[in-house]
Amino acid sequence: MVLGTTSSAGKSLLVTALCRIYARRGLKVAPFKAQNMSNNAAVCADGSEIGRAQYTQALACGIEPRAEMNPILLKPEADARSQVVVMGRPWGTLPARNYYEHKQELWKIITAALDSLRAKYDLVIAEGAGSPVEMNLKDGDLVNMAVAKYAQASVLLVGDIDRGGIFAQLLGTLWLLEPDERALVRGLLVNKFRGDLSLFADGIRILEERGGVPVLGVIPYLDTKRSFVHGIPEEDAVAIERQNYRPSSPEDVDIAVVRLPRISNFDDFDPLAAEPGVSLRYVDAPHELGRPDAVIIPGTKSTMADLAWLKAQKLDEAIRQLAGQGAAIVGICGGYQMLGKRIADPQHIEGTDDEVSGLDLLPVETTFSGEKSTYQTQARVCAGAGWLRELTGQIVSGYEIHMGDTQNSEQAAWLELATRGGKPASGRDGAISPDGRVWGCYLHGIFANQSLRRAWLASLGWHAPSDLVLQEDAFEQLADGVEAALDMSQLDAVLGLP
Numbered sequence: 001m002v003l004g005t006t007s008s009a010g011k012s013l014l015v016t017a018l019c020r021i022y023a024r025r026g027l028k029v030a031p032f033k034a035q036n037m038s039n040n041a042a043v044c045a046d047g048s049e050i051g052r053a054q055y056t057q058a059l060a061c062g063i064e065p066r067a068e069m070n071p072i073l074l075k076p077e078a079d080a081r082s083q084v085v086v087m088g089r090p091w092g093t094l095p096a097r098n099y100y101e102h103k104q105e106l107w108k109i110i111t112a113a114l115d116s117l118r119a120k121y122d123l124v125i126a127e128g129a130g131s132p133v134e135m136n137l138k139d140g141d142l143v144n145m146a147v148a149k150y151a152q153a154s155v156l157l158v159g160d161i162d163r164g165g166i167f168a169q170l171l172g173t174l175w176l177l178e179p180d181e182r183a184l185v186r187g188l189l190v191n192k193f194r195g196d197l198s199l200f201a202d203g204i205r206i207l208e209e210r211g212g213v214p215v216l217g218v219i220p221y222l223d224t225k226r227s228f229v230h231g232i233p234e235e236d237a238v239a240i241e242r243q244n245y246r247p248s249s250p251e252d253v254d255i256a257v258v259r260l261p262r263i264s265n266f267d268d269f270d271p272l273a274a275e276p277g278v279s280l281r282y283v284d285a286p287h288e289l290g291r292p293d294a295v296i297i298p299g300t301k302s303t304m305a306d307l308a309w310l311k312a313q314k315l316d317e318a319i320r321q322l323a324g325q326g327a328a329i330v331g332i333c334g335g336y337q338m339l340g341k342r343i344a345d346p347q348h349i350e351g352t353d354d355e356v357s358g359l360d361l362l363p364v365e366t367t368f369s370g371e372k373s374t375y376q377t378q379a380r381v382c383a384g385a386g387w388l389r390e391l392t393g394q395i396v397s398g399y400e401i402h403m404g405d406t407q408n409s410e411q412a413a414w415l416e417l418a419t420r421g422g423k424p425a426s427g428r429d430g431a432i433s434p435d436g437r438v439w440g441c442y443l444h445g446i447f448a449n450q451s452l453r454r455a456w457l458a459s460l461g462w463h464a465p466s467d468l469v470l471q472e473d474a475f476e477q478l479a480d481g482v483e484a485a486l487d488m489s490q491l492d493a494v495l496g497l498p
Helices: 011-023 052-061 096-120 145-151 166-176 197-211 266-273 303-312 315-324 334-338 386-391 450-459 471-485 488-495
Strands: 002-004 029-032 035-037 041-043 049-051 072-078 081-086 089-095 123-126 155-160 185-193 215-220 253-258 278-283 294-297 328-332 342-344 355-357 364-381 395-408 415-420 438-441
Touching: 002 011, 011 029, 011 052, 011 123, 011 155, 011 471, 029 052, 029 096, 041 052, 041 364, 041 395, 049 052, 049 072, 052 471, 072 096, 081 096, 089 096, 096 123, 096 145, 123 145, 155 166, 166 185, 166 197, 185 197, 185 488, 197 215, 215 471, 215 488, 253 266, 266 278, 266 450, 294 315, 294 334, 303 315, 303 334, 303 342, 303 355, 315 328, 328 334, 334 364, 334 395, 334 438, 386 450, 395 415
Parallel strands: 002 155, 029 123, 035 072, 155 185, 185 215, 253 278, 253 294, 294 328, 328 438, 342 364
Antiparallel strands: 041 049, 072 081, 081 089, 342 355, 364 395, 364 415
16 A cells, blocks of 8 residues: 555555556556545546546556446535545535545445455555545544555555655654554655755665664656656646646747636646647636637536636636637536536536526537436547548547536537447537637547647647657656666565565
8 A cells, every 4th residue: 555644745656656567567456545535537438437546547557447446536516515426426415524424334335345356456556645644534534544454555655755844754654653553554655856866865764763664765756747757647636736837939839728626637638738849737817828829628526616716717708808819719528518608507406506608609508417427438520610620530539527418509519429338329519619719528538539639739830749658658667767766675575575
């Protein structure tokens, strides 16, 4: 099990690396996270919904992602309320205060999922959340030491040296653990190290002497914007809170993504940011927009609330003005809904308003209902305006996670559903303006389709390079880099491997 001293210590990326390291040795490996709080979700082949990090870790293992790998997913809808997804399906919406009333019921589901994985795989690599020593929350723990103790897992404790205070992080966490919990910690990992490793030799000695646990590795800082790990998605929106990349040269294509308060599935845009010559940045105020080549309104867990925020910030006016000046405007899922004429909520799924007006940039209208659509989807480009013309007839893949139904005109729709959840499907999705500059659809992952991504970027003045880093290459290079920084013989011994 990999536990962190803080949120964003790098647990998810290290678990991804360990999954690939041991999978390529020939072991059957699976990831596990009992409870994940993130709106960055993915859809498995059977339509179940899990955290994007566990989905990616499963791919690093070379296996099909399954709901057992993340039995509980909390998708925040407000500061103190989340939708609870259990074994991949919506289970309820609860305030934080009431969630832990269901601890015993949820704990049985967690342990059953973990037992199922342990029965099928040689090695399960579990991931914690936040810190395992949040003392006011330990009684309700479902994801950190509770899981480690249940499985009697060998624990690796990860600290973030780039954040500062690495000794307080690692030693303080060790000293706050109960004796039976501390006994499970078999190694320390210092993550995100910059500079000359020889200068940290005393640091390693101090950690080992005062902690009584070996340091199994010092992992170098990996720049997720420009290094090979770009293309391996981040777990949650903490990673983009301070991202505000500017074009590195006047020739770069400048894409501004609206940083909605309840942004979801922001890894949709990783394939864009991975392209050389593309600057992708996040904005949350009109003055930050500038004059980008394109603006993207991403998915959100609460469309109507984030649309109200967009209007309160006057970003709606700024986006309409940019559209009038010829900038490309794109909406994905909730962002697609916002680009329409109106959003109706007769059952008050998202709030108290019966309906709200959209940005009126696409001829679509959305009505919310209580049924959630979660599918892996394939669709055919059936009509083209502007840059889409050359793609007519091509199949694109992605996944859907949305509430509600969007009515679009036959003239504006540009996708014809082919399969949903592996079964033949019919119907239209998406809408596009006559000049092709404004468009949207429900398909998350749409930019992972290279021909579509590059055709759209070319319409913004971008020129395709010859050297792209593929995700499989990223997994391999990540595993190589982390493996070189670890004492693998000690780690193998911890795991009881020859």
